[in-house]
Amino acid sequence: xxxxxxxxxxxxxxxxxxxxxxxxxxxxxxxxxxxxxxxxxxxxxxxxxxxxxxxxxxxxxxxxxxxxxxxxxxxxxxxxxxxxxxxxxxxxxxxxxxxxxxxxxxxxxxxxxxxxxxxxxxxxxxxxxxxxxxxxxxxxxxxxxxxxxxxxxxxxxxxxxxxxxxxxxxxxxxxxxxxxxxxxxxxxxxxxxxxxxxxxxxxxxxxxxxxxxxxxxxxxxxxxxxxxxxxxxxxxxxxxxxxxxxxxxxxxxxxxxxxxxxxxxxxxxxxxxxxxxxxxxxxxxxxxxxxxxxxxxxxxxxxxxxxxxxxxxxxxxxxxxxxxxxxxxxxxxxxxxxxxxxxxxxxxxxxxxxxxxxxxxxxxxxxxxxxxxxxxxxxxxxxxxxxxxxxxxxxxxxxxxxxxxxxxxxxxxxxxxxxxxxxxxxxxxxxxxxxxxxxxxxxxxxxxxxxxxxxxxxxxxxxxxxxxxxxxxxxxxxxxxxxxxxxxxxxxxxxxxxxxxxxxxxxxxxxxxxxxxxxxxxxxxxxxxxxxxxxxxxxxxxxxxxxxxxxxxxxxxxxxxxxxxxxxxxxxxxxxxxxxxxxxxxxxxxxxxxxxxxxxxxxxxxxxxxxxxxxxxxxxxxxxxxxxxxxxxxxxxxxxxxxxxxxxxxxxxxxxxxxxxxxxxxxxxxxxxxxxxxxxxxxxxxxxxxxxxxxxxxxxxxxxxxxxxxxxxxxxxxxxxxxxxxxxxxxxxxxxxxxxxxxxxxxxxxxxxxxxxxxxxxxxxxxxxxxxxxxxxxxxxxxxxxxxxxxxxxxxxxxxxxxxxxxxxxxxxxxxxxxxxxxxxxxxxxxxxxxxxxxxxxxxxxxxxxxxxxxxxxxxxxxxxxxxxxxxxxxxxxxxxxxxxxxxxxxxxxxxxxxxxxxxxxxxxxxxxxxxxxxxxxxxxxxxxxxxxxxxxxxxxx
Numbered sequence: 020x021x022x023x024x025x026x027x028x029x030x031x032x033x034x035x036x037x038x039x040x041x042x043x044x045x046x047x048x049x050x051x052x053x054x055x056x057x058x059x060x061x062x063x064x065x066x067x068x069x070x071x072x073x074x075x076x077x078x079x080x081x082x083x084x085x086x087x088x089x090x091x092x093x094x095x096x097x098x099x100x101x102x103x104x105x106x107x108x109x110x111x112x113x114x115x116x117x118x119x120x121x122x123x124x125x126x127x128x129x130x131x132x133x134x135x136x137x138x139x140x141x142x143x144x145x146x147x148x149x150x151x152x153x154x155x156x157x158x159x160x161x162x163x164x165x166x167x168x169x170x171x172x173x174x175x176x177x178x179x180x181x182x183x184x185x186x187x188x189x190x191x192x193x194x195x196x197x198x199x200x201x202x203x204x205x206x207x208x209x210x211x212x213x214x215x216x217x218x219x220x221x222x223x224x225x226x227x228x229x230x231x232x233x234x235x236x237x238x239x240x241x242x243x244x245x246x247x248x249x250x251x252x253x254x255x256x257x258x259x260x261x262x263x264x265x266x267x268x269x270x271x272x273x274x275x276x277x278x279x280x281x282x283x284x285x286x287x288x289x290x291x292x293x294x295x296x297x298x299x300x301x302x303x304x305x306x307x308x309x310x311x312x313x314x315x316x317x318x319x320x321x322x323x324x325x326x327x328x329x330x331x332x333x334x335x336x337x338x339x340x341x342x343x344x345x346x347x348x349x350x351x352x353x354x355x356x357x358x359x360x361x362x363x364x365x366x367x368x369x370x371x372x373x374x375x376x377x378x379x380x381x382x383x384x385x386x387x388x389x390x391x392x393x394x395x396x397x398x399x400x401x402x403x404x405x406x407x408x409x410x411x412x413x414x415x416x417x418x419x420x421x422x423x424x425x426x427x428x429x430x431x432x433x434x435x436x437x438x439x440x441x442x443x444x445x446x447x448x449x450x451x452x453x454x455x456x457x458x459x460x461x462x463x464x465x466x467x468x469x470x471x472x473x474x475x476x477x478x479x480x481x482x483x484x485x486x487x488x489x490x491x492x493x494x495x496x497x498x499x500x501x502x503x504x505x506x507x508x509x510x511x512x513x514x515x516x517x518x519x520x521x522x523x524x525x526x527x528x529x530x531x532x533x534x535x536x537x538x539x540x541x542x543x544x545x546x547x548x549x550x551x552x553x554x555x556x557x558x559x560x561x562x563x564x565x566x567x568x569x570x571x572x573x574x575x576x577x578x579x580x581x582x583x584x585x586x587x588x589x590x591x592x593x594x595x596x597x598x599x600x601x602x603x604x605x606x607x608x609x610x611x612x613x614x615x616x617x618x619x620x621x622x623x624x625x626x627x628x629x630x631x632x633x634x635x636x637x638x639x640x641x642x643x644x645x646x647x648x649x650x651x652x653x654x655x656x657x658x659x660x661x662x663x664x665x666x667x668x669x670x671x672x673x674x675x676x677x678x679x680x681x682x683x684x685x686x687x688x689x690x691x692x693x694x695x696x697x698x699x700x701x702x703x704x705x706x707x708x709x710x711x712x713x714x715x716x717x718x719x720x721x722x723x724x725x726x727x728x729x730x731x732x733x734x735x736x737x738x739x740x741x742x743x744x745x746x747x748x749x750x751x752x753x754x755x756x757x758x759x760x761x762x763x764x765x766x767x768x769x770x771x772x773x774x775x776x777x778x779x780x781x782x783x784x785x786x787x788x789x790x791x792x793x794x795x796x797x798x799x800x801x802x803x804x805x806x807x808x809x810x811x812x813x814x815x816x817x818x819x820x821x822x823x824x825x826x827x828x829x830x831x832x833x834x835x836x837x838x839x840x841x842x843x844x845x846x847x848x849x850x851x852x853x854x855x856x857x858x859x860x861x862x863x864x865x866x867x868x869x870x871x872x873x874x875x876x877x878x879x880x881x882x883x884x885x886x887x888x889x890x891x892x893x894x895x896x897x898x899x900x901x902x903x904x905x906x907x908x909x910x911x912x913x914x915x916x917x918x919x920x921x922x923x924x925x926x927x928x929x930x931x932x933x934x935x936x937x938x939x940x941x942x943x944x945x946x947x948x949x950x951x952x953x954x955x956x957x958x959x960x961x
Contacts (some may be wrong), residue, residue, distance in 0.1 A: 036236035058640060059089040073104040079113070088610075089136050093118040119166065125180070126166055140167035148179055152209065157210075157232075160185045161203055164656070179205040186212060186918060188943075191353040195220065198230065230809050238271040245283055261286040261292070267301070269813065276306040279795065295325035297363070303794040312340035315349075318794025321357060332792040344383030350579055351376045352792045354397065360792060361399035361905065364930055373398055387415045402439040409434060429474035440464040440862060443830050446498040446516075456906035464497035466862055483532045491556075493865050494521045500828055502868035503563055507621035507628040517562055522865035524556035526613070546578040553615045553633035555624055561866050571620040576637065578871050580607035580613035594811040595650040598669070605643035605676060611706065612636055625867030632730055636682045639695065643676035675700040691731045695724045698736075709811065710743025718822045731757035733821045745811035809888030820876035828870035893916045920944055 030206055040062060043051070063077030063085035077085035077100040086095040086595060087102050087109055098113020111117075111132040119139065127147040133142030146164035150157040161181025179202035187194040196219045200212040210232040217225035246264040254261070267281025279301045287296025303318040315337035322330045335351040352374050354360045360374070374397035382389045393408035412431040421427055446462060473488040476483065499520050506510035529547035537543050551557055551571055558570045587600040616634040619657040621627070651788045677696045684693030702714040716737040724728035825828070862872075881899040888894055897911040910929040915922065923941040 032716045055088060059084075059102075059104075060088065060406075061100075063100070074101045077102065092136060092139070092694070094132075094134060106502040107135060109136060109141075110266075116141075116157045117143070118511070121884070127249070128164070133359060134166075136532035138167075140165065146179075146184075148205065150205065150684075156190070157186060157188050158190075159203060159205065159210075160187075164203075166266070170854050177204070177207055181339070186215070198227075200230070204655060238277060239311050240271050241269055243267045243269055243279070258289060260289065260296070272414065273306050276304065278305075279303045290325055292326065297322055299323075314338055315850065316794060316796075318791070319791040322363070324359070327357060328356065330354055330359040332360065334791045334796075335792040336791075340381075346381045347379070349378040352397075357397050357399050357401060363932065365400075374943055386418065387413050389413050396635065401441055403441050404438040405435075406438070407433055407855075408433045422478045425478035426718075427474075427476050427478075430473075431472045432470070434467075434469045436468070437466040437862060440466065440497070442862060442872060444497070444872070445500045445828065445830065448861045453586045457873050462497055467494045467496070468492065481534060485530045485532070486848075487528070489556075490524065490528045492523045493522075495519060495862070495865060499864065500870055501563075501625065501864075501866070502828070503625040503866070504627045507618040507631075511626040519867075520562045520865045522561040525557035526551075528557075540583060542582045548576045548578065548581070549573050550576050550611070552630060553620065553624075553626075559623055561623050563625055563866055564619070567731065569617065569619045569623050571617045572614050574611050574614040575907075576609050576611040578607060578609045580605070582606075591651065592712065594652055595667075597651045599649045599651070601649070602649045603645040603647075605641075605645075607641045609637060609641070623866070632686075635680075635686060637680060638682045639678055639680040640676040641676050644674045645672070647671045669702070670703065670705050672701065672703045692729075694719065694731065695704040697724055700856050709745075709748035710741065712742075713740045714738075721822070721825050735820075736822060739815075739817045741813065743811070743814050745812040788864050811822065812882065812884045812886075814883075816879075817880040818876070818878040821848075821874045821905075823873060824871045829873055831873045831875075879908070893917075 021876065027497055040060070044435040055217075061075055061854055062083075064083045065078040067076040067078075077087065079097050079099070079712070084097055085099055085100045086093060088094075088548040089107075093115050094115065095945055096111045096113045096115040098115075100102075101110040101112075103110075107130075112130075114127075114129045115132055116125055117132065117134055118126045125148075126143065128143045128145045130144035132141055132143040132146075134143075137165070139285040141836070143166065145163065146161045146166075148159040148161075148164075150159065157181075159181065161184035164184075165180040167178045169178075180203070184200050185194075186200055187195040187197035189195050189197070196217065198212070198217050199214045200215055203212045204210075209231065215230045217227070217366040218225050221286030243265050245266045247262070251622065262285045264283040266284075267279065269641050270278045271647050272278055280300075281571055283299040283301065285294075285296050285298075299316070299320055299322040301320040303316060305316045306313040308564040315335070318334045320332045322332075332354045332393045333351065335349065337347070337349040339347045341347060351378040353376065354374055357374065359700045365452070376395040379390065379392040381391075390412045392410050393406070394410075395404065395406040409430075410433040414430070415427060418426045418428075431453050445466070467824075469492045472487060473489075474487040476487075476896045478484075496519055499517050500514065501517060502512065502514045502518075505513060528548070528550060530546060533545040535542055535544045535548075550573065553571050553576055555571070558568055560566055560568045564654055577593055582603065582910075585602045587599065587602075590599040591597045613636040614912075616628070616631065617641040618628050621631060645772075648671075650667045650669050652667050662864070675696075675698070677694065677699065680695050683695065684690055693922045697718065697720055698717055699717045700714065701716075702712070704712050714737075718736050719731060719732075721732045733884050739863075771842065797854045818938050821920055879899055879901050884894075884896045893912075893915045894915045897909070899908045900906070901908050907929070910927065912927045916924075920939075922939070922942055926936075926938040928936045
């Protein structure tokens with residue numbers, strides 16, 4: 020006998036097992052086992068038999084229910100059941116439950132019911148049916164209902180009819196909301212009712228002519244719910260532009276794939292050159308073949324504007340496991356017009372994100388690991404394309420060739436290119452003869468580079484020999500102005516324009532490390548290296564050498580390094596039992612004899628012999644420093660602290676190493692001339708400020724320390740700081756806990772204990788790095804989901820600026836100067852020009868003497884605020900402010916209300932491209948397609 024899950028009966032406060040039959044005796048067991056009979060079981064507290072009418076009357080009691088079962092059909096009640104055997108019918112009174120069987124949902128009710136076991140149908144009053152759909156439970160209440168089980172042999176499906184009733188997913192005895200229905204029909208696959216009036220509590224808020232719901236399990240083909248706002252039906256002002264999305268169809272092609280196609284449209288009525296109106300056709304195909312370890316999606320969209328401009332976008336994501344150690348992944352994104360892709364985005368992440376493609380093939384061949392891949396990046400609103408294709412790396416685990424010989428070879432190859440470079444240069448345009456006289460043409464500038472690196476480190480009798488060869492080839496396909504020195508003589512300085520420039524480098528730098536000494540205390544490590552005399556590669560050929568190979572000299576450098584850790588203990592105060600100061604210096608000393616320097620090599624690099632110091636004897640010391648102040652705190656900091664207390668990091672500071680060459684200081688006659696480190700960095704963190712991280716970078720010298728003309732002038736080039744504060748983690752809570760006051764845990768981190776929390780944070784950080792350009796994933800959320808409890812805020816401040824060079828040709832990349840021609844012609848074009856990305860690294864020249872690209876200063880502050888206003892209201896705000904342009908770059912504001920069965924969201928977004936969007940929708944949680952959606956999109960103020 021198959022047992023059903025315990026079910027509750029309306030009006031009964033306890034849950035009873037409706038299939039709890041009395042134990043069978045030997046006679047009953049023998050009767051039930053006889054073949055060829057239809058078995059009818061009945062049970063009750065009092066059983067009355069009418070022999071003339073062949074009827075049983077079963078009466079229930081407080082301890083035992085009355086129930087009848089036949090051919091998988093079961094009827095139970097807490098009152099009376101009358102079973103007439105001649106007509107196979109059951110009449111029920113009280114709080115009853117009917118289980119038709121064959122996987123059909125149970126029907127509960129109160130009052131009376133007449134059910135025919137032969138015809139498998141019945142009429143009920145106050146019937147209640149529970150329907151499972153997409154993981155949600157729907158409750159159908161009908162004043163008068165009729166159920167029919169159907170016949171699978173004749174293709175007749177089970178049905179339920181109701182007249183007058185309600186539909187809700189709220190499990191409360193008095194539901195928060197319900198639909199009042201006049202007529203109801205439910206089959207195995209569908210639920211239809213008409214008409215429907217939606218009530219929130221007892222207030223009618225919505226009328227629908229009918230309700231249709233497909234309740235079949237699994238994926239099904241169907242029409243997509245369109246997305247539009249109330250203003251798209253009835254405009255609330257004459258200048259509003261209608262905007263409709265997601266008009267399409269979904270196909271469930273098979274168990275392994277599906278397809279979706281839809282159209283988006285923005286009205287062209289009242290359009291202008293900034294917003295002419297458009298339509299967009301979209302298609303997406305998804306596939307998953309688990310047995311073949313294969314899944315992915317292919318999507319495409321075509322957008323046509325009323326002014327004739329168009330954009331084709333393609334996205335393809337593919338993941339495939341070809342073997343135990345063999346995997347193939349691909350993420351392809353491509354657009355034909357980055358300008359249209361950027362200006363028609365309403366999500367700030369999509370307006371700023373790069374359009375990135377990548378693929379990776381990974382395999383394991385014996386002891387070697389092979390990785391073959393490539394990347395391609397487009398930038399929104401720009402023509403520049405950066406690609407690295409192909410990239411190949413082969414790495415092996417250490418190979419034990421002998422007991423005294425271990426070899427770890429490696430190989431890597433990469434080919435990169437930057438196409439259609441839009442960074443300013445000396446020659447960005449050219450004048451050429453045309454049919455109508457002189458024609459001004461924009462130069463198409465490209466950069467190509469290849470790199471090969473072969474590593475062959477060897478461990479010989481426990482000694483490490485680092486050995487690698489690197490070959491790079493760079494070609495700049497555009498004119499460049501260079502200042503160089505003939506035969507490396509500073510008196511023979513010349514400036515010329517090269518139609519194209521190139522450089523090929525071959526470098527080999529072996530080093531030999533001896534076993535460390537005094538590992539427990541000083542960690543001394545001696546080393547011997549064979550290094551280049553002048554800065555740069557060993558072999559080189561360039562446009563300045565006429566394509567001829569030249570090389571420099573090498574010399575031995577002897578080194579000794581130490582990395583001890585020194586501790587100091589200090590008495591504590593207040594809540595601190597003791598304070599420890601740990602200093603971890605990294606000290607190294609290098610010595611190299613004087614050497615000759617090749618003047619042909621310097622000439623090929625565009626450097627002067629008179630000011631180069633590479634040939635001097637080297638006697639240099641390098642010092643790096645890391646300091647940590649820690650405090651031992653008693654058990655008051657955390658209820659889970661150990662009896663011995665716990666450590667609290669008061670301050671941690673790390674400095675980049677500084678190098679000083681005594682020989683250079685002696686030759687120059689100036690003490691500061693011996694400082695050869697060009698940049699100094701600092702990073703500081705503290706547990707007293709949770710989430711606080713500060714880093715700073717300084718350029719120490721005006722000019723290169725490889726020459727005798729460098730001046731010591733510290734210049735701040737970068738400041739970056741992050742700070743995170745929340746209801747649980749903030750300076751006040753730390754201080755409060757330090758001094759012994761119990762702080763209740765009111766705001767646990769929503770991601771605490773979640774192993775995917777780090778991945779979610781990394782995904783958020785990568786959001787601006789790449790976004791799909793086509794398919795459902797390309798839509799992006801126009802609002803964020805606030806945290807469940809508490810509040811939290813994070814701030815990121817960054818500023819960067821380039822040190823102005825001294826002398827030479829300088830190209831200032833000031834967007835205000837570059838965009839000035841647009842100010843009087845097109846205000847939007849002027850603002851878009853100002854917001855164009857400028858933080859990409861400049862293209863490095865092949866040799867010295869090329870024009871210097873001075874990038875503009877950038878200072879911005881980004882904030883992310885999530886907070887709970889009340890138990891049901893939550894809000895979030897993401898924004899960033901540009902201190903150089905004195906304006907906000909973007910906003911994402913959302914306000915969310917949790918209404919038990921509904922969710923209401925108010926959202927506002929402002930993208931860097933000038934587009935605005937306001938959304939309001941209230942949606943039913945168990946059925947998100949049932950919603951009221953108001954959306955208003957404003958394209959660049961129109």
